[in-house]
Amino acid sequence: MNQIDLAGRTMVVTGGARGIGYAIAERLVQSGAKVALWDLLGEEAEASARTLANGSIACAVNVADAASVDAAARRTREAFGRIDGLVNGAGITGPVKPLADYSVDEWRSVVEVNLTGTFNCCRAVVPVMQENNYGRIVNIASVAGKEGNPNLAAYSAAKAGIIGLTKSLGKELAKTGIAVNCITPTTAKTPILEQLTPEFIEYMRVRIPRDRFAELSEIAAMVAWLLSEENSFTTAATFDLSGGRTTY
Numbered sequence: 001m002n003q004i005d006l007a008g009r010t011m012v013v014t015g016g017a018r019g020i021g022y023a024i025a026e027r028l029v030q031s032g033a034k035v036a037l038w039d040l041l042g043e044e045a046e047a048s049a050r051t052l053a054n055g056s057i058a059c060a061v062n063v064a065d066a067a068s069v070d071a072a073a074r075r076t077r078e079a080f081g082r083i084d085g086l087v088n089g090a091g092i093t094g095p096v097k098p099l100a101d102y103s104v105d106e107w108r109s110v111v112e113v114n115l116t117g118t119f120n121c122c123r124a125v126v127p128v129m130q131e132n133n134y135g136r137i138v139n140i141a142s143v144a145g146k147e148g149n150p151n152l153a154a155y156s157a158a159k160a161g162i163i164g165l166t167k168s169l170g171k172e173l174a175k176t177g178i179a180v181n182c183i184t185p186t187t188a189k190t191p192i193l194e195q196l197t198p199e200f201i202e203y204m205r206v207r208i209p210r211d212r213f214a215e216l217s218e219i220a221a222m223v224a225w226l227l228s229e230e231n232s233f234t235t236a237a238t239f240d241l242s243g244g245r246t247t248y
Contacts, residue, residue, distance in 0.1 A: 063117030170236025
């Protein structure tokens with residue numbers, strides 16, 4: 001494992017209690033960072049923070065609720081004094097079914113957690129980063145945001161929105177010391193698969209030229225570099241983690 005120097009840095013990882021978020025947080029701690037796990041699963045996040053150690057903390061946060069996010073940002077700033085990095089990983093897939101069968105509430109829930117949640121967290125953290133003219137933001141989009149997955153219209157649309165948000169905010173902050181990028185991973189073996197049918201999981205796997213799902217460590221490695229000082233020039237960009245599935 002390459003050593004990425006994040007010593008003295010403080011990071012926020014949303015959806016960090018388990019899955020991709022926890023794997024990223026673990027890699028960041030291994031690189032010397034202190035991490036705040038923001039997650040709707042407050043007790044699980046507390047347990048994960050204890051396991052991570054190195055001064056890690058947990059905040060029970062509903063990313064779709066701006067007030068909840070603002071409170072977590074205040075607590076994190078009080079605990080660490082600053083926020084150097086933000087990983088927006090909290091997300092839900094929503095039901096797998098045709099768009100015409102979606103209820104308005106189901107659509108709204110997926111978009112609010114994935115896309116509005118990313119907006120809420122960036123909105124709360126960017127001003128804290130601006131105080132030190134330094135920051136790194138990594139938004140977790142998806143291959144679905146590039147290609148669209150059938151029967152996952154809300155998820156695909158929300159993830160495409162995250163890509164657009166990333167490009168907009170990255171350009172907005174390009175003359176500052178803050179970089180904003182996103183990644184578009186293919187499916188990885190995480191608890192989010194519990195929301196999908198075996199048939200749909202296999203549908204996604206066979207479309208990956210690597211013929212396997214992404215490893216959590218592979219995702220975490222790319223994110224760790226994007227959060228480092230070495231990523232000093234690239235911003236408003238999308239980094240592919242699709243195993244060859246996407247072609248742009």
